[in-house]
Amino acid sequence: MRGDGGDGDGDVYWRRRMSVLIAVLVVVAVVAWACSSGADGPERTSNAETSPSASPSTDPLLAGLRTLALGTATPTPKPSVTKATPSAKPSQRAGQPCAEGDLVLSLQGEQEVYGAGARPTFLVTVVNTGPVMCKADVGPRAMEIRITSGDDRIWSTVDCVSGPGTDMKELQRGVPYVRSMEWDRRRSSETCGTQSSEALPGTYVAVVRMGGLRSPKGVFHLR
Structure with a gap:
């Protein structure tokens, strides 16, 4: 027990x-x-x-x-630099003659092919891209419309102009000046001595000239 x-x-x-x-x-x-x-x-x-069971x-x-x-933190934003908008120069006052560099010339034909007896018609456009309104001479002597065929000078608005041949226009910035021109299909010359002959069927090129400016070529055909 x-x-x-x-x-x-x-x-x-x-x-x-x-x-x-x-x-x-x-x-x-x-x-x-x-x-x-x-x-x-x-x-x-x-x-x-040091501990194998810990997970960083x-x-x-x-x-x-x-x-x-590791350097992946969000970088401090840099101050933005705003460029000043170009403004008109003190010498560019409204109403002064237009600078050639501020003008854009263009020419557009009504159609590409004209049948017998149909007169070619064109629209000439001048646009002022300058900062202010300016004045330009768009008369037949200053703004020449010339038609050629190869090396042959067929017709020009400067031929046989009577009077001063000037036409001063105020061109507002971005507002196009438009002129319509019709060609009677006859040749012209600087002498204007004799009756001009009618242009033959073929391919022709129209160009607008204004000082040192030239418009793109407009190609058309006469039948």
Whole structure:
């Protein structure tokens, strides 16, 4: 009977010792967890590097530091530089003669082929692209419309002009000046001495000239 009681007392003794040991281990684990969670930024970074179970990518603080270290942070925007809009020069006053560089000439034919007896008709356009209104001479002497066929000069508005042949116009910026011109299909000459002959069927080219300016060529055919 004593031997059985001794064994029972021994079991109770060892159970108590195991309970105390487990309690101590639990306290140690809790203290270790509290210390690790209360560590500051640099210590956490060091633990993450040495511990194989830690993942730096899951820590927002470490991810931000890594971003800055790699130079991927948003760069500081540079101040924008606004270029000044060109303004009219003091010498460019409204009403002065137009500069050739500010004028654009164009010529457009009514059609490409004219049958027998049909007179070719053209629209001549002058546009002022300068900063202010300017004046230009669009008379038959200053703004010449010339028709040629190969090297043959067929007709020109400067031939046989009576009077001064000037026509000053105010050209507003961007507002085209348009003139319609009809050719009677007859040749002209600078002398104007004899009756001009009628142009033969064939291919012809019309061009507008104004000082040093030239319009694109307009090609048409007479039948």
